[in-house]
Amino acid sequence: xxxxxxxxxxxxxxxxxxxxxxxxxxxxxxxxxxxxxxxxxxxxxxxxxxxxxxxxxxxxxxxxxxxxxxxxxxxxxxxxxxxxxxxxxxxxxxxxxxxxxxxxxxxxxxxxxxxxxxxxxxxxxxxxxxxxxxxxxxxxxxxx
Numbered sequence: 001x002x003x004x005x006x007x008x009x010x011x012x013x014x015x016x017x018x019x020x021x022x023x024x025x026x027x028x029x030x031x032x033x034x035x036x037x038x039x040x041x042x043x044x045x046x047x048x049x050x051x052x053x054x055x056x057x058x059x060x061x062x063x064x065x066x067x068x069x070x071x072x073x074x075x076x077x078x079x080x081x082x083x084x085x086x087x088x089x090x091x092x093x094x095x096x097x098x099x100x101x102x103x104x105x106x107x108x109x110x111x112x113x114x115x116x117x118x119x120x121x122x123x124x125x126x127x128x129x130x131x132x133x134x135x136x137x138x139x140x141x142x143x144x
Contacts, residue, residue, distance in 0.1 A: 019105045027111065033119050040118060041101055045072045063128040064121070064135055073097045075125060081135060082121050088141045089117050116144040 024037045039045050048060030048070030060070040064081040068074045075082060076097065083094040090113055095103060100118075103109045120143045127133040 020101050023104045023111065027115060029112070029115055029119075033115060036119060036122060037115060040072060040076065040122075043072055045122070047071050047075065060129075063125050075121065076100060076118060079121075081137060082117075084137050085121060085140050085144070086117055088137065089113050089144050113144070120144045 020041065021038065024034055024041065027034060027037070036045075043050075048057075050071075051057045052060075062068050062070050062074055062079055064075065065079050067080070068078065077094060077100060086092070086094040090110060100114070103114060104111055120140050123143070124133075124135050124140045128135050
């Protein structure tokens with residue numbers, strides 16, 4: 001039994017981790033935020049466009065801005081509300097979808113702040129969609 005365990009551990013240590021995934025799992029944030037970031041990176045968050053593709057439901061508009069389709073790439077890279085929040089917290093324009101993840105592994109970047117913005121925007125989106133709460137950028141920024 002001990003030999004089998006040691007073999008499993010040795011095999012795990014030999015796996016090459018993607019640097020972005022590694023950074024996500026090493027962040028000092030709650031596990032639910034790590035899982036959220038991982039799903040976000042894999043485009044596995046349940047948004048309106050994903051429900052539409054999987055189940056044929058009506059395609060929803062973004063609950064935050066009300067203009068574009070409800071997709072992870074829109075919410076986190078082109079939504080006007082997210083852009084405003086990102087600028088207030090990270091002090092820079094909202095990057096493109098791929099660029100968000102490259103910034104996670106760029107030295108000197110405020111990775112914790114970026115993770116907080118993504119998490120708080122997601123929570124605000126869900127509050128608006130499911131609890132019909134209003135979305136105010138100033139309140140979301142305070143939560144970050």
